[in-house]
Amino acid sequence: MATAHILSIDQKRLIRHHQVYILGGITIQNQLMRDLFQYELQLYPGLSPDIKAFPVSSNLNGGRRLVLIDCLERDMDNYLAGRELTDYIVPHFQLVAFFNLLPHWGREREAINLGVKGFFYRTDSLEILGEGVFTLFTEGLWIPRGALFEPLEDEEGDAEDLYDKLSLQPPNILLTRREKQILHNLGRGLRNKNIAEELGIGEATVKTHIYNIYKKIGVRRRSEAVLWAVRHNCLH
Incomplete structure (x- = not known):
């Protein structure tokens, strides 16, 4: 497989002062x-x-250090309960990610709360790996689409009820129903165009809602908004 086009020359320059450990x-x-x-x-x-x-x-x-933890031969349920991750790795390295995870592992939210910032699966291509590592270094988070929950059409109950049940903390941060919808879809990894198509609104309207969400919750990028939503239990 040719891998020369995983990242552009400019992207490589942006991350060349960082360090990765396997x-x-x-x-x-x-x-x-x-x-x-x-x-x-x-x-x-x-x-x-x-x-x-x-x-x-x-x-x-000023570079970041990323630890990629091979999950192929680890009992990941026991590993999350162990102390190496929380007592040593997360405190000493700015970025921690799991790779070789089984698809549909199902404990990504718990891992995020412990300090893990990225997830790569056994089915991921080299291109996805390269893109994910670049995004971890530049944005601090790599959560693939579908890693946190199944798509809305697979959820039980009406989608409108699902958005109304989103638990937003602290309570003084009030998002509108539409903003909750947008935040939910950011967590699914959807792009602005896809969100607009799914909700039947214009892409410019989506951008406006995202801007308002950022202002309300005090973040500056999508990855931070998703991480905020995970930590405040907003992606049911």
């Missing part, structure tokens, strides 16, 4: 990932099954 065994797949990061993304990753092999501090000139 926490996993010295497998063929992980070595290929390391080569991908080094030769295609122009990053210089570390690879080790021991988190303490990676430096907890380094001179990156």
Whole structure:
């Protein structure tokens, strides 16, 4: 597979001062990932099954350090309950993501609350991996569409009732029903055009609602809005 077009030259320049570490065994797949990061993304990753092999501090000139945790041979339910993630990895590294997750794992919200910022699945392509790593470095969050909940048409009950049940905290932040709809669809990973088509409104109207949401909840980008919604239990 040709991988030269995973990221543009400008995108590679934006992330070249960051660092990525692969926490996993010295497998063929992980070595290929390391080569991908080094030769295609122009990053210089570390690879080790021991988190303490990676430096907890380094001179990156403002760059971020991302730990990619290989889930292939881990019992992820027990791993979330363990202490390595919460007591060591999250406090010492700015970005933490899981990769090789089973599709429909179902515990992404819990992982986000523990400090995990990204999720990659066993079915993801190299292009998705490259895009996700770039987005983690530039926006601080990579949550694929559908990772937090099933689409609305799979939910029980009427969609209007679902939006009315969104629990928004703190209580002094009041979003309109339409803003709740927009926020819900941001959590699904939909683009402005897709949201507009689904709700039957103009794309400019969607942008206006997103701007108002940002002002009300005090964020500046989509990833921050989704993270706020997850932490305040707004994406049922």
